[in-house]
Amino acid sequence: MAKTHTARQRYLDLLDDFSGLLRDALDLMRALQGADDHHDRTFIDRPAIEVHEQNSDHHDWLALIGLTRDAWLATWSEQPDRAAAVAEGWWHVPYPCFKRLAFFAAAEGPAVPTQRAVDWLLADDAHWLWSAEVQRESMRLLVSLGPRV
Numbered sequence: 001m002a003k004t005h006t007a008r009q010r011y012l013d014l015l016d017d018f019s020g021l022l023r024d025a026l027d028l029m030r031a032l033q034g035a036d037d038h039h040d041r042t043f044i045d046r047p048a049i050e051v052h053e054q055n056s057d058h059h060d061w062l063a064l065i066g067l068t069r070d071a072w073l074a075t076w077s078e079q080p081d082r083a084a085a086v087a088e089g090w091w092h093v094p095y096p097c098f099k100r101l102a103f104f105a106a107a108e109g110p111a112v113p114t115q116r117a118v119d120w121l122l123a124d125d126a127h128w129l130w131s132a133e134v135q136r137e138s139m140r141l142l143v144s145l146g147p148r149v
Contacts, residue, residue, distance in 0.1 A: 012078055015071035015086060022064040026095045037094040043133050049104040068101060076111055084111045091120055096133035103128075103137035107144040114148045117141060 029035035046062050047054045049069055055062075076083035087105035090098040102120060106112035112120075121129045121138060128134055 012071070012075050015068070015075050018064055018068040018071050019086065019090070022068050022097065023093060023095075025061045025064060026097060030095075035095060038096065038127070038131065039133060040095045040097050041133075042095075042097040043100070043136070048136050049100050065097065065101075069104065072101070072105060073108075076105070076108065080111065087111050088116075096131065099128055100134050100137040103134060103141045107137070107141045109144075114145060117145060118149075 026035050026040055029040060034041070042062070042065065045056050045058050046065050049065065051066070055066075072083055072086060075086065083105070087102050090102040090105070099120075102112070103117075106117040106120065121141065129138055131138070
């Protein structure tokens with residue numbers, strides 16, 4: 001008998017796939033000289049990782065950001081240890097989009113320990129604290145860290 005999956009379960013099953021497809025898209029941009037370790041320009045068309053009216057999604061591939069976020073949120077509610085590991089993995093992917101996803105996850109609560117989130121903000125001589133490419137998520141992370149520090 002086939003097991004029926006809820007929408008949440010499907011997101012859990014697809015988290016790695018969505019993250020991988022997003023990485024593939026950014027790797028392709030890198031090959032075309034449209035992205036590197038500190039610049040990918042996703043913040044222009046997708047200014048917020050969270051659902052936000054300013055997100056344009058003019059380019060179809062940007063939907064992968066929302067799908068990855070939603071899959072992570074579903075995972076966080078069902079499998080917090082796995083979600084924490086995924087957020088940590090995002091931090092090590094060499095694109096600002098993944099730094100933004102990691103900051104988003106860290107701002108959601110205890111998925112990322114407070115000291116680890118601070119370390120991320122201060123990494124690379126505080127590059128990510130001040131980078132316009134991750135500004136929205138870094139500022140939201142700072143706000144969420146206030147009560148935790």
